Structures are given as structure tokens and as C-alpha cells.
Amino acid sequence: MSLDGLNDSAGFVDDPSTQLYDERKLRVPYVKGSRFTAQQDISPPIKLNPSMGCTFEYYDDAETMKALHPIERCIQYPPLNGSYGSLSLELQVQETIRIGDCHHAQVVVVEVLTASCPLAERLSKGQCVVAKLYDPMYIDDDNFYINPFLVANKDYTNETAAYKALYDFQGSKIPQYYMHDRVLWEDKR
Numbered sequence: 689m690s691l692d693g694l695n696d697s698a699g700f701v702d703d704p705s706t707q708l709y710d711e712r713k714l715r716v717p718y719v720k721g722s723r724f725t726a727q728q729d730i731s732p733p734i735k736l737n738p739s740m741g742c743t744f745e746y747y748d749d750a751e752t753m754k755a756l757h758p759i760e761r762c763i764q765y766p767p768l769n770g771s772y773g774s775l776s777l778e779l780q781v782q783e784t785i786r787i788g789d790c791h792h793a794q795v796v797v798v799e800v801l802t803a804s805c806p807l808a809e810r811l812s813k814g815q816c817v818v819a820k821l822y823d824p825m826y827i828d829d830d831n832f833y834i835n836p837f838l839v840a841n842k843d844y845t846n847e848t849a850a851y852k853a854l855y856d857f858q859g860s861k862i863p864q865y866y867m868h869d870r871v872l873w874e875d876k877r
Contacts, residue, residue, distance in 0.1 A: 728773030742838040750832040765837035778802040790828035
């Protein structure tokens, strides 16, 4: 895969002060007006070892990762195995809560544009909800000491498991959890 032309500043973060370790990261796409599809994720149960760290095991792994363009890193570390379910949401970002580099999750307020059944029974067109997106591209990797892909997978699976365990409290003691999903991004600004 050729990444020629990706160093054109038009597609990358404008403010270099927000880029602590890698100025080649793409501009954060989770901005007001952006649209995307959230497709239901059916992942096999993940058995994470609590003592498993999220660091690179060897110095060479970190050095290899450092040499790769951020998009090449994403290709080398694809999302967890799984498949897409039949539920989906078309969403548009209305407001940002916390976005940018060095966050484990990007948090935005989104408007529901369309929802497939049975989600349409719980989420209606025009309703606004909070979306939490685990994007390894923007996790603080502590100067390539931490593997952001392991961190994103661990955070995502832990939060999903927590909401399942606390199902009876959703909507009262904790926020309602609609589905865990994979984002299919299409910037339609």
C-alpha cells in the first residue's frame, strides 16, 4: 500500500502543539457535522488476562511501530475478530465533549439520523445521545511504550462487559447502553 501524498497538511492536525509524539496523525474526524454509521459488533467473548499489560513486549516492536505511518499501524493491528450484526445507526456529530490526541476514548453528542429495528423502538430520529469511540489513533502511546491497539481493545471490551454486568441499573443509576458497535466512517461535512 502506498501512502504517498498523506503528508499533505490538509488532511492532518493543524495545531502541532496537540501532537506530542507523532505529527503524522490524521486530523481528528469527530467534529460537528460529521456523519458515520455505527454497525452492531458481534465479537467473540474476549478473555483478557487482568495482569496482561498493554505495552510492547520488546524494544524492537516499539521501534518498528515508530517507523510506520499511523495508517500503516492501523492496518497492522486490525480490530478484534468478529462480525457485523443487523443493527445499525446513522449518526451525525452535534457537539464534541472530549476529542483529540491523548484520550483513550473520543466522546461526542450525536443525533440519530436513522436506526434499524429493533433499535428504532428505543432510539428515534432526531434523538441525541452520547457516543464513545475507542480510536487507537489518538490514544497517548507514551512515546511508543504503550500499544494503543491493545489499550483500545481492552478499554472497549471492559466497558462492554461492565454494562452487561450492570444491565439492571441502566437508565437509572448508569446511562442506558444501546449497543456496542464498530464505526464505519464517512465524512459528509
